[in-house]
Amino acid sequence: MNKKLVSPSLKRGLTFGIVMIIFVLIDLDVMVATMLSKLFGANVIRGSIPDVGFMVLFLILFGMFVGWSTSSDDAKPTTKLFQALVAGLTLGVVLGLFDLILNQLIVTGTDVRKYLAALAPESIRLFLFDQGAISPLLHLGLFTVASLLGSLMKILLKSESASRFFKGVKSGYQGLQAKAQANTPNWVKKYGKFLLFLLIGLLAFFPPRIWGSYNNYVVGLVGLYVILGIGLNIIVGLSGQLMLGFAAFFAMGAYSVALLNAPLPHGIMLGFWPSLLIGILMAVVAAVLLGLPVMGMRGDYLAIVTLGFGEIIRILLKSDLLTSFTGGPRGIQDIRGPTLFGQSFSSDIDYTYIILVVMVLSIFIYKRLERSRTGRAWLAVKEDTKVAQATGVNIMTNKLLALCLGAAFAGLAGGIFAARNQFTGPNDHQLMVSMNILSILIVGGVNSIPGIILGAFTLKGLPEILREIENYRLLVFGGLLVVMMISRPEGLWPATRPNIEKDEGNKLKENGAPGEGGLND
Amino acid sequence: MTDPIIQVKNVSKIFGGLTAVNQVDIEVPEKHIYSIIGPNGAGKTTLFNCISGFYFPEKGEVLFYGDPIQGLSTNLVAWLGISRTYQNIRLFNNLTAVENILIGLHRNLKTNWFEAIIHTKRFQKEESGSVKEALRLLDYVGLKGYGDFLAKNLPYGLQRRLEIGRALANQPKLLLLDEPTAGMNMNETAEATHFIKRLRDELGITIILIEHDMKVVMGISDRISVLDYGTKIAEGNAAEIQANPRVIEAYLGPGGAALSEKYKKQRLSNAKSN
Numbered sequence: 001m002n003k004k005l006v007s008p009s010l011k012r013g014l015t016f017g018i019v020m021i022i023f024v025l026i027d028l029d030v031m032v033a034t035m036l037s038k039l040f041g042a043n044v045i046r047g048s049i050p051d052v053g054f055m056v057l058f059l060i061l062f063g064m065f066v067g068w069s070t071s072s073d074d075a076k077p078t079t080k081l082f083q084a085l086v087a088g089l090t091l092g093v094v095l096g097l098f099d100l101i102l103n104q105l106i107v108t109g110t111d112v113r114k115y116l117a118a119l120a121p122e123s124i125r126l127f128l129f130d131q132g133a134i135s136p137l138l139h140l141g142l143f144t145v146a147s148l149l150g151s152l153m154k155i156l157l158k159s160e161s162a163s164r165f166f167k168g169v170k171s172g173y174q175g176l177q178a179k180a181q182a183n184t185p186n187w188v189k190k191y192g193k194f195l196l197f198l199l200i201g202l203l204a205f206f207p208p209r210i211w212g213s214y215n216n217y218v219v220g221l222v223g224l225y226v227i228l229g230i231g232l233n234i235i236v237g238l239s240g241q242l243m244l245g246f247a248a249f250f251a252m253g254a255y256s257v258a259l260l261n262a263p264l265p266h267g268i269m270l271g272f273w274p275s276l277l278i279g280i281l282m283a284v285v286a287a288v289l290l291g292l293p294v295m296g297m298r299g300d301y302l303a304i305v306t307l308g309f310g311e312i313i314r315i316l317l318k319s320d321l322l323t324s325f326t327g328g329p330r331g332i333q334d335i336r337g338p339t340l341f342g343q344s345f346s347s348d349i350d351y352t353y354i355i356l357v358v359m360v361l362s363i364f365i366y367k368r369l370e371r372s373r374t375g376r377a378w379l380a381v382k383e384d385t386k387v388a389q390a391t392g393v394n395i396m397t398n399k400l401l402a403l404c405l406g407a408a409f410a411g412l413a414g415g416i417f418a419a420r421n422q423f424t425g426p427n428d429h430q431l432m433v434s435m436n437i438l439s440i441l442i443v444g445g446v447n448s449i450p451g452i453i454l455g456a457f458t459l460k461g462l463p464e465i466l467r468e469i470e471n472y473r474l475l476v477f478g479g480l481l482v483v484m485m486i487s488r489p490e491g492l493w494p495a496t497r498p499n500i501e502k503d504e505g506n507k508l509k510e511n512g513a514p515g516e517g518g519l520n521d
Numbered sequence: 522m523t524d525p526i527i528q529v530k531n532v533s534k535i536f537g538g539l540t541a542v543n544q545v546d547i548e549v550p551e552k553h554i555y556s557i558i559g560p561n562g563a564g565k566t567t568l569f570n571c572i573s574g575f576y577f578p579e580k581g582e583v584l585f586y587g588d589p590i591q592g593l594s595t596n597l598v599a600w601l602g603i604s605r606t607y608q609n610i611r612l613f614n615n616l617t618a619v620e621n622i623l624i625g626l627h628r629n630l631k632t633n634w635f636e637a638i639i640h641t642k643r644f645q646k647e648e649s650g651s652v653k654e655a656l657r658l659l660d661y662v663g664l665k666g667y668g669d670f671l672a673k674n675l676p677y678g679l680q681r682r683l684e685i686g687r688a689l690a691n692q693p694k695l696l697l698l699d700e701p702t703a704g705m706n707m708n709e710t711a712e713a714t715h716f717i718k719r720l721r722d723e724l725g726i727t728i729i730l731i732e733h734d735m736k737v738v739m740g741i742s743d744r745i746s747v748l749d750y751g752t753k754i755a756e757g758n759a760a761e762i763q764a765n766p767r768v769i770e771a772y773l774g775p776g777g778a779a780l781s782e783k784y785k786k787q788r789l790s791n792a793k794s795n
Contacts, residue, residue: 390575
């Protein structure tokens with residue numbers, strides 16, 4: 001076969017070989033095998049070594065992935081198999097050579113943990129399937145077969161008959177859907193959406209009571225970041241102002257609730273709800289104070305100014321100057337939680353409810369803003385400020401409005417955050433918070449609610465869930481981010497524009513009879 | 522002759538040492554199609570920018586229905602009823618065609634953000650009304666069926682039309698078109714010319730046009746001004762401009778007038794012999 005075909009496959013095999021070697025060096029292979037064994041119901045004690053079978057399974061899966069990804073989409077089946085064969089053999093040879101070294105370590109009894117803290121002899125033995133000198137051959141065979149298997153799978157799943165099968169399933173499903181649509185009675189059409197929301201609401205009611213306080217904490221954190229993400233999205237995504245000091249508004253809300261509703265340093269004890277309202281107002285006031293002088297700025301300059309603003313607020317909160325007023329670096333403790341109808345409403349379950357309700361409300365408000373005159377004006381300003389202005393949009397007021405509304409969401413989230421933690425200090429409002437929120441938008445997808453939720457989950461929820469694999473948490477997380485940004489640069493769930501013309505046409509068709517009017521979104 | 526809708530009086534715009542527009546006077550009566558022509562760099566677009574508020578002219582006055590508008594910001598100029606298109610198409614690229622027109626309608630809508638959140642009756646009525654109006658305009662400029670395309674994905678000719686549609690949404694009294702047929706083939710140009718005429722005849726909009734295609738200019742203009750190096754060198758109807766030696770020299774260089782006279786005679790004699 002020609003060189004063009006061999007060389008990319010060779011390179012791929014080599015790359016994945018090196019990836020696997022790194023996995024072994026940091027003991028990630030044993031980690032994955034352990035997780036696989038957990039998946040199959042084995043009871044694993046921390047630090048124990050899983051069954052060899054799971055290591056084999058992991059390596060087979062890895063090999064299959066290599067085979068799958070090496071076989072190019074448009075090649076003939078035989079070519080695909082050949083590519084996979086080359087990659088698999090390369091992978092096997094690379095790891096076989098590596099095995100020889102590892103085996104030598106075992107034979108001579110050298111303990112490399114001095115240099116590679118994670119590489120225990122047990123782990124090496126597991127990787128070598130405990131077979132000593134013949135393990136290179138075993139690996140060579142395993143990876144070749146697995147790679148071919150992966151390629152075969154691709155050939156089968158992507159073949160024409162398979163795609164015809166999937167198409168058939170899809171059209172059948174669509175037919176069913178159309179039939180169901182035609183047969184649904186009128187009241188379902190009218191109230192179906194409402195009922196669905198009710199059902200989801202009921203479903204959301206029970207889990208917080210069941211799944212324990214840790215999950216409540218994680219869900220609450222994700223929810224708060226969704227609210228923050230929506231707020232920042234109004235500023236960055238809709239009106240196109242790059243804001244890097246968003247945590248300042250968050251701090252405004254948090255500190256308002258803290259100062260007005262904690263015994264120290266002022267002991268005002270205004271109650272949670274009024275102080276939350278004041279927190280939102282304070283955030284808006286801060287937005288106006290920041291917004292007025294910087295309205296003329298755009299892009300990088302605005303980013304730098306807002307970044308400075310965020311830092312100023314944080315340093316002020318921390319400074320000696322204001323220690324008597326804000327509690328200084330020690331922050332404010334014992335923030336009282338909310339009450340509802342005279343009852344305390346501050347257990348972790350209650351906070352989850354509050355956050356979920358506020359989150360849904362925020363999404364609702366965002367949706368309505370987006371599809372209004374104001375929302376469109378923001379988008380126009382983002383796309384082309386000068387043309388938007390020449391089309392009759394007042395740039396100043398619209399930009400300032402976006403800043404204020406975004407800040408209001410941040411103030412809201414900040415207030416709840418402070419009360420939930422019963423504590424807030426300058427460290428809660430660092431630059432990293434602003435960066436995290438911006439990352440949520442970029443990772444999830446700007447201007448897309450599902451994207452923001454997914455982004456918040458990926459960036460704030462996933463690290464918490466991944467806590468189980470402790471040492472590898474950041475590694476896995478970073479790897480996920482890199483892979484994701486390469487494969488989905490527009491975010492996990494990119495935004496789409498509404499199909500107004502089509503929708504309007506459909507509505508005219510449906511509402512042949514007069515009666516229903518207006519726009520329902 | 523009706524009252525002038527816009528008067529440009531003695532306007533100069535200076536960039537550093539360069540006088541881009543030099544003491545230009547223009548007066549456009551209502552419901553006229555007025556063309557501004559001139560070689561590249563003559564200051565035509567700069568004059569447009571002075572009228573639409575992008576530039577603040579150093580000297581002179583721009584009067585809209587007798588009121589000075591120079592120095593007003595562009596959104597206020599738009600609110601008064603002056604819309605424009607751009608030489609290099611400037612649409613809101615990542616929004617759909619309908620949304621582009623909806624943004625053009627911005628001036629005519631009244632509801633604020635709070636009404637949008639609580640969905641008042643007024644908001645719903647206005648919103649559905651504006652969608653209907655946008656679709657009507659979409660149809661009017663010939664983009665029916667393209668409404669849900671992103672503006673950047675539309676073919677070139679349709680982008681030009683969409684830009685005009687967005688300008689029309691503003692319900693302008695005066696429309697400034699900056700090279701509306703640039704980059705179009707002959708059929709498209711003929712269509713566009715017809716369309717511009719329709720705008721005037723059906724909607725009663727006064728139109729100022731910058732154009733390089735002489736067929737278009739001579740075909741539809743009620744009056745034409747010629748700019749060269751920022752100065753107005755001629756004004757008149759099509760026939761007068763064609764006969765003006767200064768105009769010909771501005772385009773063809775010195776001696777051009779005599780040359781063109783020669784070719785014209787040749788063509789006439791050819792026509793006679795045919």
